[in-house]
Amino acid sequence: MTVMRYQKALATAVRDEMAADPSVCYLGEDVVHSLRGVSSGLAAAHPGRVKDTPISEAAFTGFATGAAMAGMRPIVEYQIPTLLYVAFDQIVNQAQKIRLMTGGQTRVPVTYLFPGSGARLGLAGQHSDHPYTLLAHMGVKTLVPATPQDAYSLVRSAIRDDDPVAVFLPANCLPRKGDVDVAVTVPIGPAAIRREGTDVTVVAIGHLVHEALAVADDLADQVDVEVIDARAAHPFDWHTLTRSVTRTGRLVVLDDTNRTCGWAAEVAATAAEELFHHLRAPVRRVARADVPMPFAPVLERAVVPDREAITAAILETAKA
Amino acid sequence: MDTTELIRAYQTMRTIRLFEETVVTLVNANEIPGVTHEYIGQEAVATGMCAALGPDDVLTSTHRGHGHIIGRGADPGRMFAELMARVDGLNHGRGGSMHAADVSLGIYGANGIVGAGAPFAAGAAWASGAPGAAGEPTTDRRVRRVSVAFFGDGAINQGVLLETFNLAAAWELPMVFCCENNGYAVTTPAAASAKVTPSERATGFGLAVREVDGMDVEAVYEAAQWAVDHARSGRGPVFLDCRCYRFVGHNTGEHMLGLQYRTHDEIELWRGRDPITAVADRLRGHGLADADLARLDDEVQQHIDAAVTFARASASPEPATAMDYMYATPTLTTATRWGHR
Ligand SMILES: Cc1ncc(C[n+]2csc(CCOP(=O)(O)OP(=O)(O)O)c2C)c(N)n1
Ligand SMILES: [Mg+2]
Numbered sequence: 001m002t003v004m005r006y007q008k009a010l011a012t013a014v015r016d017e018m019a020a021d022p023s024v025c026y027l028g029e030d031v032v033h034s035l036r037g038v039s040s041g042l043a044a045a046h047p048g049r050v051k052d053t054p055i056s057e058a059a060f061t062g063f064a065t066g067a068a069m070a071g072m073r074p075i076v077e078y079q080i081p082t083l084l085y086v087a088f089d090q091i092v093n094q095a096q097k098i099r100l101m102t103g104g105q106t107r108v109p110v111t112y113l114f115p116g117s118g119a120r121l122g123l124a125g126q127h128s129d130h131p132y133t134l135l136a137h138m139g140v141k142t143l144v145p146a147t148p149q150d151a152y153s154l155v156r157s158a159i160r161d162d163d164p165v166a167v168f169l170p171a172n173c174l175p176r177k178g179d180v181d182v183a184v185t186v187p188i189g190p191a192a193i194r195r196e197g198t199d200v201t202v203v204a205i206g207h208l209v210h211e212a213l214a215v216a217d218d219l220a221d222q223v224d225v226e227v228i229d230a231r232a233a234h235p236f237d238w239h240t241l242t243r244s245v246t247r248t249g250r251l252v253v254l255d256d257t258n259r260t261c262g263w264a265a266e267v268a269a270t271a272a273e274e275l276f277h278h279l280r281a282p283v284r285r286v287a288r289a290d291v292p293m294p295f296a297p298v299l300e301r302a303v304v305p306d307r308e309a310i311t312a313a314i315l316e317t318a319k320a
Numbered sequence: 321m322d323t324t325e326l327i328r329a330y331q332t333m334r335t336i337r338l339f340e341e342t343v344v345t346l347v348n349a350n351e352i353p354g355v356t357h358e359y360i361g362q363e364a365v366a367t368g369m370c371a372a373l374g375p376d377d378v379l380t381s382t383h384r385g386h387g388h389i390i391g392r393g394a395d396p397g398r399m400f401a402e403l404m405a406r407v408d409g410l411n412h413g414r415g416g417s418m419h420a421a422d423v424s425l426g427i428y429g430a431n432g433i434v435g436a437g438a439p440f441a442a443g444a445a446w447a448s449g450a451p452g453a454a455g456e457p458t459t460d461r462r463v464r465r466v467s468v469a470f471f472g473d474g475a476i477n478q479g480v481l482l483e484t485f486n487l488a489a490a491w492e493l494p495m496v497f498c499c500e501n502n503g504y505a506v507t508t509p510a511a512a513s514a515k516v517t518p519s520e521r522a523t524g525f526g527l528a529v530r531e532v533d534g535m536d537v538e539a540v541y542e543a544a545q546w547a548v549d550h551a552r553s554g555r556g557p558v559f560l561d562c563r564c565y566r567f568v569g570h571n572t573g574e575h576m577l578g579l580q581y582r583t584h585d586e587i588e589l590w591r592g593r594d595p596i597t598a599v600a601d602r603l604r605g606h607g608l609a610d611a612d613l614a615r616l617d618d619e620v621q622q623h624i625d626a627a628v629t630f631a632r633a634s635a636s637p638e639p640a641t642a643m644d645y646m647y648a649t650p651t652l653t654t655a656t657r658w659g660h661r
Contacts, residue, residue, distance in 0.1 A: 059483030062439025103412030162648035
């Protein structure tokens with residue numbers, strides 16, 4: 001067990017998998033010199049398995065699909081999370097569908113890494129999205145690790161998984177420090193209860209898990225909040241949510257993506273359908289405003305979920 | 321091609337042609353659902369190209385993929401079964417015409433999105449020579465596997481394909497870009513969409529380029545052998561600009577629309593260069609009698625008839641299996657989504 005920054009835990013996961021399995025390779029823009037800090041030292045350790053790609057997101061994403069079908073286990077790094085939009089067909093319409101479309105003839109074990117996802121004060125309209133909802137909607141296994149331990153263990157699980165897996169690494173999590181035990185395995189699927197409580201269930205993902213925990217501590221003498229870290233936008237761990245809401249009867253969902261048709265909308269709708277008789281208050285969402293990120297930091301703060309909004313939602317739900 | 325090779329090419333081309341003519345009948349009889357794009361007229365390209373491939377080689381195909389798949393040796397019975405959405409189809413009825421694949425033969429699939437399969441071919445080509453790739457790492461620059469990406473003249477305006485040209489050239493990948501230049505993307509003539517020809521464009525990317533008479537299977541075979549050898553020997557990717565023509569509509573239903581984008585004279589001119597008639601004439605030159613050709617035709621007919629019988633006898637998939645094959649590693653929660661039905 002060592003204390004590690006999230007960013008370092010992520011890089012260590014990649015390094016350990018590259019060392020463990022010669023079929024793992026690493027593709028992306030400026031990865032040889034590790035511009036994004038995930039692939040430091042990899043090119044020297046594994047010459048030929050780390051490739052700087054041309055700025056051709058569609059082609060190198062499809063390239064990874066073909067390499068995976070031919071037996072490799074590629075990791076693809078996107079320099080900016082919104083480059084997902086440039087590569088979208090190759091992920092959701094190709095890699096993700098090929099196994100079903102071929103009737104199970106092949107596997108596509110590719111890991112898509114989106115380091116620095118989400119808003120980071122001042123990156124403005126085209127660099128601030130946190131687009132995990134889009135991939136979850138399409139059935140892609142989509143992870144958003146919140147802690148250094150999960151950044152390590154979930155990324156290793158993603159690389160070892162035989163399906164395409166996208167991993168969004170929130171900008172607000174990268175500098176966090178925490179204990180990391182490299183012997184710990186975290187499978188894709190189960191959520192984690194980060195704080196037990198009896199009054200309100202808060203389900204969050206990515207950096208909002210930490211915001212939820214901070215608010216829960218602040219409110220400790222008024223409301224006993226249970227915080228669930230979803231870990232994965234898809235598959236979502238309905239069992240853990242069900243067990244929690246069955247006890248608390250109250251649910252708040254935190255989601256740093258656009259509110260309309262967002263991930264929180266899916267969680268809330270399913271909870272309303274399936275847990276109606278356990279709910280003692282309407283399900284609430286705290287999500288982003290449906291707006292391209294305005295540049296001015298004061299405007300950015302106004303449209304992303306913050307502690308104030310989370311606090312208000314929890315208190316209203318607890319009272320309702 | 322020697323006589324044996326030419327006979328084999330004739331059989332393959334006849335099989336593709338008869339397969340496609342049968343597909344049209346089955347579509348019109350509602351035995352094949354969805355949309356199919358026939359390969360009629362272009363048989364020489366797939367046949368010549370596939371004849372030059374080795375057993376480990378990979379190909380990616382297109383929406384007009386039946387010719388590539390049969391040319392590579394997939395079983396027509398399982399192919400018909402796939403088109404007819406049956407469990408014994410190549411893809412167990414999960415793919416259909418536009419996604420048919422036989423990965424065991426290196427066929428990484430037809431593709432419903434124009435140009436989108438080409439980067440898979442690039443990745444597979446790289447995997448064969450990369451250190452740590454599945455199989456033997458190569459010690460010299462000769463590689464185990466060459467990939468072929470088939471695509472049309474219309475695909476040449478797709479970003480992902482142009483990106484793949486560049487990436488393949490920059491990384492000197494062992495692959496062949498086989499452009500089936502039939503002059504049209506649906507109704508749009510190639511010249512209306514691009515200022516320069518496909519070969520001119522490919523040259524600019526640094527690909528080794530050859531223009532090929534795509535109506536002549538021997539010309540395609542000769543160019544394909546050169547291209548595959550060029551790629552396999554580590555000299556980098558090749559672009560073949562195969563000039564050809566589709567004798568029928570863009571898809572099976574097109575004739576219902578009465579579109580007038582090609583003249584009757586133009587179609588007849590190309591039909592006069594039917595690649596199968598041309599091979600038959602050459603085989604006569606090699607000493608085959610009309611009776612020999614008739615016997616070959618009969619064999620193909622029997623083969624196709626048996627294939628259709630096989631496909632018709634195959635069952636439809638059970639509705640409860642609609643979500644099968646979605647994940648290679650299902651998790652508890654992917655498998656037990658609440659209330660999906
Ligand atoms: C990216 C994309 N755009 C449009 C279409 C619709 N479409 C299907 S085939 C086709 C024409 C393709 O022309 P070409 O590449 O020359 O192939 P051909 O049909 O002539 O064999 C079009 C526009 C598509 N499937 N994919
Ligand atoms: Mg065309």
